[in-house]
Amino acid sequence: MLDLLQQLGRAALGLFQRLGRGNLFLLQTLASTPGILLRPGLVIRQLWSVGVLTLVIIVVSGLFVGMVMGLQGYNTLVDFGAEESLGVLVALSLVRELGPVVAALLFAGRAGSALTAEIGLMKATEQLSGMEMMAVDPVQRVIAPRFLAAFLSMPLLAAIFSAVGIFGGYLVGVGLLGVDDGAFWSQMQDKVDFHDDILNGVIKSIVFGFVVGWIAMFEGYDAVPTAEGVSQATTRTVVHSALVVLGLDFVLTALMFGD
Amino acid sequence: MNTRTVEIGVGLFVAVGIAALFMLAMQVSNLSTIGSSGGYRITATFENIGGLKVRSPVTVSGVRVGRVDVIDYDLHTFQAVVTMKIEDQYKGFPEDTSASIFTAGLLGEQYVALEPGGSMTSIEDGGRLQLTQSALVMEQIIGQFLYSMAADKKTDQPPDQKTEQQPDQQPGG
Numbered sequence: 001m002l003d004l005l006q007q008l009g010r011a012a013l014g015l016f017q018r019l020g021r022g023n024l025f026l027l028q029t030l031a032s033t034p035g036i037l038l039r040p041g042l043v044i045r046q047l048w049s050v051g052v053l054t055l056v057i058i059v060v061s062g063l064f065v066g067m068v069m070g071l072q073g074y075n076t077l078v079d080f081g082a083e084e085s086l087g088v089l090v091a092l093s094l095v096r097e098l099g100p101v102v103a104a105l106l107f108a109g110r111a112g113s114a115l116t117a118e119i120g121l122m123k124a125t126e127q128l129s130g131m132e133m134m135a136v137d138p139v140q141r142v143i144a145p146r147f148l149a150a151f152l153s154m155p156l157l158a159a160i161f162s163a164v165g166i167f168g169g170y171l172v173g174v175g176l177l178g179v180d181d182g183a184f185w186s187q188m189q190d191k192v193d194f195h196d197d198i199l200n201g202v203i204k205s206i207v208f209g210f211v212v213g214w215i216a217m218f219e220g221y222d223a224v225p226t227a228e229g230v231s232q233a234t235t236r237t238v239v240h241s242a243l244v245v246l247g248l249d250f251v252l253t254a255l256m257f258g259d
Numbered sequence: 260m261n262t263r264t265v266e267i268g269v270g271l272f273v274a275v276g277i278a279a280l281f282m283l284a285m286q287v288s289n290l291s292t293i294g295s296s297g298g299y300r301i302t303a304t305f306e307n308i309g310g311l312k313v314r315s316p317v318t319v320s321g322v323r324v325g326r327v328d329v330i331d332y333d334l335h336t337f338q339a340v341v342t343m344k345i346e347d348q349y350k351g352f353p354e355d356t357s358a359s360i361f362t363a364g365l366l367g368e369q370y371v372a373l374e375p376g377g378s379m380t381s382i383e384d385g386g387r388l389q390l391t392q393s394a395l396v397m398e399q400i401i402g403q404f405l406y407s408m409a410a411d412k413k414t415d416q417p418p419d420q421k422t423e424q425q426p427d428q429q430p431g432g
């Protein structure tokens with residue numbers, strides 16, 4: 001009985017220790033982020049591996065998500081004779097929800113896991129300690145540019161996802177199923193509000209980029225420096241990012257569209 | 260990898276991302292239509308506005324000329340006051356223009372339809388439309404229909420007499 005209690009207590013203490021370390025780590029990263037602006041070359045190289053290389057999966061899945069929504073939405077709306085609203089359906093669901101959320105999930109899978117594995121391996125091979133020996137701050141040299149790159153590329157990726165998805169919905173709806181071209185766009189422009197829908201979607205994706213970047217960096221930096229530890233940390237990055245993104249999405253949606 | 264390739268790739272990525280945001284703003288949302296913040300306001304009072312909302316369209320002959328700007332309730336006249344914002348290019352409606360609240364389609368959203376009258380003087384910024392027609396509320400229509408059905412039954416007219424009346428009315432009306 002007491003053993004069980006002790007285990008529970010140890011688990012709880014471990015959880016809070018990790019949370020505390022994560023928050024301190026975030027503060028440290030944020031504090032060293034302004035300094036990295038003096039060396040934009042580091043950020044640009046990370047933007048390449050975090051942003052540009054994620055572009056392919058974002059564009060392809062955005063296109064297919066939009067096309068599937070075009071098909072499914074048409075099949076439902078045609079029963080009510082409202083197939084002209086297909087543009088509204090596709091645009092609103094992409095801009096408000098699917099764009100930021102699916103892009104963040106793909107981003108966590110494609111870029112977040114790579115970042116964690118990279119940093120975890122740097123720690124396992126003692127490159128981070130080596131930097132400290134040379135009086136180079138590893139948080140500033142390694143972590144901050146990657147964090148900044150994740151933070152910057154997420155809104156762009158989400159916007160590209162939404163735009164490509166709407167184009168996919170247009171291809172299927174107008175090109176394949178014969179929805180009227182003008183009605184598709186004009187109803188969309190009528191119903192989609194710049195401030196309420198587009199800006200809120202962008203805010204969501206900024207929050208997701210921040211959170212996914214934070215989780216990926218921290219898991220890598222905090223990984224047990226063994227092969228097994230790095231692999232576990234990579235898994236945790238993907239799982240935790242997905243859970244946090246979906247949970248935060250509900251909270252943000254309730255705050256933005258809840259009234 | 261070559262630094263130049265990386266920088267070109269990142270530049271392209273950022274440009275495409277910003278272009279996507281721009282496209283969302285201009286092509287998908289209503290930013291291009293609300294960008295012209297000009298326009299003039301006219302108000303109209305209604306007994307019942309039904310499901311009219313702020314930003315509902317205002318149309319003339321089916322052409323959208325503006326949007327509903329503010330919906331308020333006047334405690335002195337006990338009527339709803341709808342302020343509409345009409346775009347500047349559609350200036351000069353006659354003073355006796357009438358406003359009605361209609362529904363687009365069977366289940367569609369409600370909108371304000373303006374119908375220009377014959378007056379020579381045109382309405383000013385902040386002017387008030389005198390002739391209005393309220394929204395039709397489905398429950399009221401159904402209620403009236405049921406009531407008239409019940410009233411018909413109460414008079415106990417034989418059904419054949421009723422069918423005789425109808426051909427008489429049609430040529431006359």
